[in-house]
Amino acid sequence: MNSIGTLFRLSIFGESHGKCVGIVVDGVPAGIPLTESDLEKDLSRRKSGAKGTTPRQEADIPRIMSGTFNDHTTGAPIMILFENTNTRSRDYSFLLETPRPGHADFVAHKKFGGFEDYRGGGHFSGRLTLGIVAAGVIAKKMIHPIEVKSSLIEAGGSTNIDEAVEKAIAEQDSIGGIVETIATNMPVGLGEPFFGNIKAIIAHYIFSIPAIKGIEFGSGFAAARMRGSEHNDKFIDINGKTATNFAGGINGGISNGNDLIFRVAVKPTSSIHATQHTMNMKTGTMTDLNVEGRHDTCIALRVPVVVEAATAIALADLMLQEQRVKRVFK
């Protein structure tokens, strides 16, 4: 479904080439300062236009339609709307017959029986992450003093990211990348036992972002090749600080007060300029497909702020649920 959350709840909607995309954010405490301009910084980090990103430039102007009054949150749900203004009125109906490899066209068609809005990916478009970024700004205000920072640490297999992008542009191809997230000032105790543990919750949000292929916490896949004697992080003080952080700040699914660290893999953009082979779902024959349009060479360039937002959202929900708060009621 398109909603998620226990006490901090999101409900997302919209299509790439429809009227709008947007989000309803529920569970925000009253009294948090919030204006549309607060959203700008993170939204601009997600924006296209830089080298390696699509030339489609949406204004991406957020409109806070409910839930604030006198520039503060009211405790009522906050609806944030982004109207689509720069959609090209091109005919996308060929997608009904010839799905693009690597895209959701085929599965959308099978699942929604041809009624799906196929234009520009429709509801599956990365454009829906605008709402995630906006909700993330609110979440970041709620999780203070935790600071979340995501950054692209590798693209196309290289840590020289500019170079990798330029090479891919020259080759008219696309490349993936790896985004690392570090949350500092973490309290001990975030995460609920078992199904509500912090890894499960964060992974759930992260995989809701299009183009994510994997996630690993702390030592991650490298842990599979380590020994317990080296992997166990040694405590070095009474607050639980450890000498190493293979745990990524998590034990037993609960934050341990050290920095929360995880990395995600972003696939190369599926939209490329090359001619590709596909099938014609109507005729049953194989055919060539050239998809014109405005593409990201490296969507990973725009992913960090989205991952950062998703992380803050997950943490905000977990903070609202945290057990110590419940102690009041004993």
Added chain:
Amino acid sequence: MNSIGTLFRLSIFGESHGKCVGIVVDGVPAGIPLTESDLEKDLSRRKSGAKGTTPRQEADIPRIMSGTFNDHTTGAPIMILFENTNTRSRDYSFLLETPRPGHADFVAHKKFGGFEDYRGGGHFSGRLTLGIVAAGVIAKKMIHPIEVKSSLIEAGGSTNIDEAVEKAIAEQDSIGGIVETIATNMPVGLGEPFFGNIKAIIAHYIFSIPAIKGIEFGSGFAAARMRGSEHNDKFIDINGKTATNFAGGINGGISNGNDLIFRVAVKPTSSIHATQHTMNMKTGTMTDLNVEGRHDTCIALRVPVVVEAATAIALADLMLQEQRVKRVFK
């Protein structure tokens, strides 16, 4: 929290050294043949006793306490109970002061204020996965004709797993591993848009299993180093079959009919025989810790059936929600 699911719901309970562990499985359709002996095969795959696993041998006898009648499911919730019989009455209270590195002792103590059942990991114990395995057996019956198969493909960095385990035993250390899961006979269309997408849902369940450090679907982290022109899986027939399967059977968060493939990283068991340094939470001083007890050298040996179960559970819930079923109501 300790419950999860939309139409197929689990509620898990129990402690390693308490009276029992168990699970309530709700949303199971009526009329599925189910007896306690159906659970045996998978439970025995999870069992300890083989080389590299802990010598603590629980009988692990499942008792179906509700939800079946005349050896079939009734549509009412199924409660499955495992009584703990082989708990050692040893004193674990030292854990209240000196938490084990790499374990949940410290976070449990901070989160639950010293009221946690600290014996043998308490509610954080891997023993709770007994319920997951039992629920998985039921889920597997529900997802027919899908077949899920998980296997350990690497331990301690080696594909010769026996050798890696023996070496670790000799060194009195522990090792991690990588478990690969393949689900065949997948229908097109499983997964709901956005937050209910199949990657997010599966990852949520998988990270609820203790000791998991990472998950990657299809090409996974390797995708970050690939180009779109090679990563896009070419369609080779009208049913959506593709020549390669970098997508891992998923596009846009929806199953595409190809095999579902993912890998998870399992960390080396935190319990080791070596002397470790820790802190004394009461006195504030650093101290040595020797934890006797019965440990797994390579917990990854016992993880595949748990991952398999968690996958089947995720798929069962998604199948019950699948949109095509809803078409009936139009």
Added chain:
Amino acid sequence: MNSIGTLFRLSIFGESHGKCVGIVVDGVPAGIPLTESDLEKDLSRRKSGAKGTTPRQEADIPRIMSGTFNDHTTGAPIMILFENTNTRSRDYSFLLETPRPGHADFVAHKKFGGFEDYRGGGHFSGRLTLGIVAAGVIAKKMIHPIEVKSSLIEAGGSTNIDEAVEKAIAEQDSIGGIVETIATNMPVGLGEPFFGNIKAIIAHYIFSIPAIKGIEFGSGFAAARMRGSEHNDKFIDINGKTATNFAGGINGGISNGNDLIFRVAVKPTSSIHATQHTMNMKTGTMTDLNVEGRHDTCIALRVPVVVEAATAIALADLMLQEQRVKRVFK
């Protein structure tokens, strides 16, 4: 919170005097014909303007902002927006000090710490039911062939409703009423065991409508005065049709195929023209309060279509969950 539903999910937002009210409707199957004009009939039934209703006349023009394409639902969430156009720019800030008796002003102030949007009831306003009515239109299309019909059967204690309203207008007072709902063509089997039973689910939605004081199914409160020998409905055919319908179409929390029947009590509008006593929350003194504004003499006149919508919504969610559908997976 402001969202609800298992497979058919609503997320509601907006304020009486803010920019808009609206709703996100998720879980709607693809392929249902839907345009804005489909919403008009029910929205106009909710409208004010008739005798006994407030003279504030909003255009109440629904804008379907997402989830439809070529005049059919796509399977993606449907966001419906109603912009507020006829809000009076009057100063309502006196409500921050002197809450109106019978209104939410006092509790909103205490709960949201003075950050609440107090204008015209803010988020607590009956105006939010616009979204419920719109979602109800969609739900009605999903529950075919069930027909839901709600009507006002009593106002101010009289079945001559016109007369009762005129009398109340003359006296510058407000009156309550009773709304009866009958759903015909009910299938057997709607409702899930225990917490998902049809009475609990319907009551949950109904009490989400402002001004509802009670609900009773079938014989309702009269059942407390009946004997089992008269209350047990006699079966008269093989399909479960009964001679009487004291059960209101429900046994064991599951629909039995007879008409679903329930009644709700609507309180008299709290807004009245008379001078009322209240306290000043700031000064701690008691004071008089005259609230000008445009009021409904009998809000119960506008409630039936809202109750009808809420019922259809509850039934739509239950139909999507119905066990027989799940049989497919055995």
Added chain:
Amino acid sequence: MNSIGTLFRLSIFGESHGKCVGIVVDGVPAGIPLTESDLEKDLSRRKSGAKGTTPRQEADIPRIMSGTFNDHTTGAPIMILFENTNTRSRDYSFLLETPRPGHADFVAHKKFGGFEDYRGGGHFSGRLTLGIVAAGVIAKKMIHPIEVKSSLIEAGGSTNIDEAVEKAIAEQDSIGGIVETIATNMPVGLGEPFFGNIKAIIAHYIFSIPAIKGIEFGSGFAAARMRGSEHNDKFIDINGKTATNFAGGINGGISNGNDLIFRVAVKPTSSIHATQHTMNMKTGTMTDLNVEGRHDTCIALRVPVVVEAATAIALADLMLQEQRVKRVFK
């Protein structure tokens, strides 16, 4: 489904004549004193044996199987089990053909296709309320200083309840009743906006109790016959205390600090000694039915403690969610 709750979650299971009934209670803060003997008082109030209740006397011995340690809650889920000991091994299979009027037999058969456990009502049995009562004891400890008190104020239409019950016994018939609940020491602010409002939440839990036909808050159905000028409760002090309490302690779906008051209608027990007419679902003919067994003449006698528990459970969940608690995070 058989689970409910946001932060305080119940998962219920069991059958009247199966091995057991029970409940999993999740979300209980750590550190609350809890032993099996704490449950006795309320369980004995629910017990049968008194005049007007069934002679089936179960021991109803609760076993706390998880979630406590050293007689305190640990923060992990609490599973409470009641084994069935006094089930009669009589043949109930006639219910597969001839459903009892007023019971769930018919709908269970249609919904679960004959796989339902039909013995003694199976999963639909009032015996499942044992778990509710046990969870209620825990909830009552969590909601301190709120006190919830439910009592039977009318049976068979009379306030002389003893007399009414004796008369019904003499006539071998059953009678219904009305249960009133009053919660004192209520804080202002419980209940979340719209779908999470306190009336909706309480009603949801109350209608999960078998045999409930209606619920009304404060003035309830009488409000439909009142005028706004009399119905609006006058504030008499700065804390929101009102002279009257027609609101039942609730405005805008949020508790206002006055006593929470509601009444529920309980139907006459469906099981009676008289010969009744029913159909034979197999042969399609109408037939007579005599159901022997041990029945309650007035089930309403045993309902108050269940309603009290359900109310405490609803309040516990709402208290854990209360907005003021969230303020910490701003």
